[in-house]
Amino acid sequence: MTNPLFDNCFKNHVGKNTPLLHLENKKTLTHSEFLDLAAQMANAFLAVGLNPGDRLAIQIDKSEYALAIYVACIQSGIVFLPLNPAYTPNEVSYFLTNSSARLMVCESENEVALREVACKSGSALETLNSDGTGTLGNMALSMPKVFSTVPRKRGDLAAILYTSGTTGRSKGAMLTQENLLSNAETLKNYWKFSNSDVLLHALPIFHTHGLFVASNVIFMSGGSMIFLPRFDASQLIDLMPQATVLMGVPTFYTRLIENPQLSVKTTKNMRLFISGSAPLLTETHLKFEKITGHRILERYGMTETNMNTSNPYEGERRAGTVGFPLPNIELKITNPITGENLANGEIGQIEVRGSNVFAGYWRMEDKTREDLRKDGFFITGDLGLIDADGYVQIVGRNKDLIISGGYNIYPKEIELILDEQPGVLESAVIGVPNSDFGESVVGCLIPEKGAVLDLDLIQKAICKSLAKFKHPRKLLILKKLPRNTMGKVQKNLLRSQFKEILS
Numbered sequence: 001m002t003n004p005l006f007d008n009c010f011k012n013h014v015g016k017n018t019p020l021l022h023l024e025n026k027k028t029l030t031h032s033e034f035l036d037l038a039a040q041m042a043n044a045f046l047a048v049g050l051n052p053g054d055r056l057a058i059q060i061d062k063s064e065y066a067l068a069i070y071v072a073c074i075q076s077g078i079v080f081l082p083l084n085p086a087y088t089p090n091e092v093s094y095f096l097t098n099s100s101a102r103l104m105v106c107e108s109e110n111e112v113a114l115r116e117v118a119c120k121s122g123s124a125l126e127t128l129n130s131d132g133t134g135t136l137g138n139m140a141l142s143m144p145k146v147f148s149t150v151p152r153k154r155g156d157l158a159a160i161l162y163t164s165g166t167t168g169r170s171k172g173a174m175l176t177q178e179n180l181l182s183n184a185e186t187l188k189n190y191w192k193f194s195n196s197d198v199l200l201h202a203l204p205i206f207h208t209h210g211l212f213v214a215s216n217v218i219f220m221s222g223g224s225m226i227f228l229p230r231f232d233a234s235q236l237i238d239l240m241p242q243a244t245v246l247m248g249v250p251t252f253y254t255r256l257i258e259n260p261q262l263s264v265k266t267t268k269n270m271r272l273f274i275s276g277s278a279p280l281l282t283e284t285h286l287k288f289e290k291i292t293g294h295r296i297l298e299r300y301g302m303t304e305t306n307m308n309t310s311n312p313y314e315g316e317r318r319a320g321t322v323g324f325p326l327p328n329i330e331l332k333i334t335n336p337i338t339g340e341n342l343a344n345g346e347i348g349q350i351e352v353r354g355s356n357v358f359a360g361y362w363r364m365e366d367k368t369r370e371d372l373r374k375d376g377f378f379i380t381g382d383l384g385l386i387d388a389d390g391y392v393q394i395v396g397r398n399k400d401l402i403i404s405g406g407y408n409i410y411p412k413e414i415e416l417i418l419d420e421q422p423g424v425l426e427s428a429v430i431g432v433p434n435s436d437f438g439e440s441v442v443g444c445l446i447p448e449k450g451a452v453l454d455l456d457l458i459q460k461a462i463c464k465s466l467a468k469f470k471h472p473r474k475l476l477i478l479k480k481l482p483r484n485t486m487g488k489v490q491k492n493l494l495r496s497q498f499k500e501i502l503s
């Protein structure tokens with residue numbers, strides 16, 4: 001029996017003494033050293049009583065140790081469940097309870113705040129910090145550097161990644177070994193990754209983009225990553241002469257083009273710039289090319305599907321499009337009401353099918369049935385078209401979603417909190433254009449008759465419950481919400497009325 005994901009991404013690199021991770025403190029970890037660390041972590045999981053199939057939730061800062069936990073989970077058959085460090089204990093509580101995680105791993109400084117949350121959901125709690133200290137880190141130190149890989153089938157779960165939902169409840173996307181492996185293989189080949197690549201890795205590793213897309217192609221190709229804790233435009237430009245590829249969200253590129261150091265010369269060693277997670281403005285695409293001579297390659301994906309489409313490596317990378325369906329992935333445009341296929345050029349909902357598509361939402365059979373058709377097509381909730389040359393264009397969303405700096409924010413989650421505040425009759429949360437983050441959150445509040453709203457108090461309530469990136473940049477008090485004849489709030493009208501409110 002084998003473990004397909006581990007065997008294809010890591011087994012070949014056991015004992016290999018070439019660099020895998022270039023870290024900020026000039027430290028380098030070879031493939032071999034990194035796999036030793038992952039094996040020690042996997043042995044520590046055994047020591048705390050975890051079994052294959054158990055969920056391990058982790059909410060820690062980006063570090064080589066956090067990445068090693070991911071690989072240790074793959075090797076030991078434990079289901080990896082990464083969480084944004086920005087989430088409040090209130091948010092974490094939902095994820096732990098919903099997933100029935102056996103173990104939660106957090107930073108030592110958050111141990112006290114999370115102890116009660118973990119206890120309530122029946123999860124054990126261990127700590128691990130960016131420098132490797134903490135209860136789990138210390139335990140791993142004394143563990144053997146070899147671990148007997150746990151066999152897995154292609155359909156077995158490798159990870160659960162939570163994505164927010166239109167109802168305000170997050171959904172756990174179940175990703176199998178096959179989902180991750182097939183996409184990593186496809187992307188490595190499509191984007192021509194080899195063991196001489198050096199990826200500038202400045203994305204967080206709790207989402208598909210930084211975790212699977214960026215890391216798995218490097219693991220599989222045997223290349224290396226300059227592994228940075230966060231994005232900093234100047235630092236990235238300084239490092240470009242030592243790197244070959246950058247993967248980023250559009251905010252990376254809008255910030256890079258504002259930096260006077262970005263030039264043909266500073267990007268000379270780079271062979272590829274990739275963008276995704278949110279729409280890249282044509283203006284950004286063109287400006288970047290003018291400054292550097294490089295055409296950004298835009299691709300399109302989702303937590304539930306990994307990557308679906310990509311602009312070509314060798315052909316024309318067309319601004320305003322997300323390219324073609326990747327090999328062995330089917331993409332069609334359908335009528336959102338009837339589900340019938342639409343002809344090229346017509347706008348409809350984007351549906352995808354292939355071994356990249358997830359196994360469903362964790363413990364949400366109804367939602368899974370709603371979005372994942374019996375024939376395997378997944379209804380993405382994105383609206384788009386296929387043009388005459390076969391390029392896919394995303395023209396909007398059929399779901400009420402805001403994407404800020406590459407992070408997804410579902411308005412409903414914020415509206416539920418706003419509606420509970422004293423004096424608030426109802427609310428509507430919208431995304432408005434923001435030159436840095438693409439979109440930013442604005443909350444529209446309707447007071448109850450005669451009520452005077454205390455906006456500071458309302459902001460405080462939001463801060464207590466929700467991660468910072470979801471906080472409204474502005475709260476507006478309106479007399480009433482525009483509604484259509486069915487009584488549905490017309491957010492498009494609000495978006496258009498307030499489109500310049502943050503500029």
Ligand code: MCA
Nearest residue numbers: 207208209231251276277301302303404405406407468469
């Ligand atoms: C930080 N803040 C944000 C965001 N990030 N607010 C809204 N939206 C954000 N994305 C907050 C900070 O807490 C801070 O608050 C203030 O806004 C400004 O922080 P700043 O220093 O400017 O931000 P930053 O730390 O430089 O971060 C911006 C960033 C980061 C680099 C764009 O958000 C980022 O790395 N985003 C990538 C997200 C990602 O990986 N998405 C992929 C999802 P204060 O100043 O008050 O403290 S996967 C996906 O979408 C699919 C699968 C796909 O296709 O890839």
Ligand code: AMP
Nearest residue numbers: 163276277278279299300301302303408
């Ligand atoms: P997530 O739920 O974080 O996986 O985000 C997935 C969503 O991000 C997709 O459904 C799209 O709406 C959006 N997205 C990802 N890549 C792109 C892109 N290149 N252009 C436009 N939207 C994108």
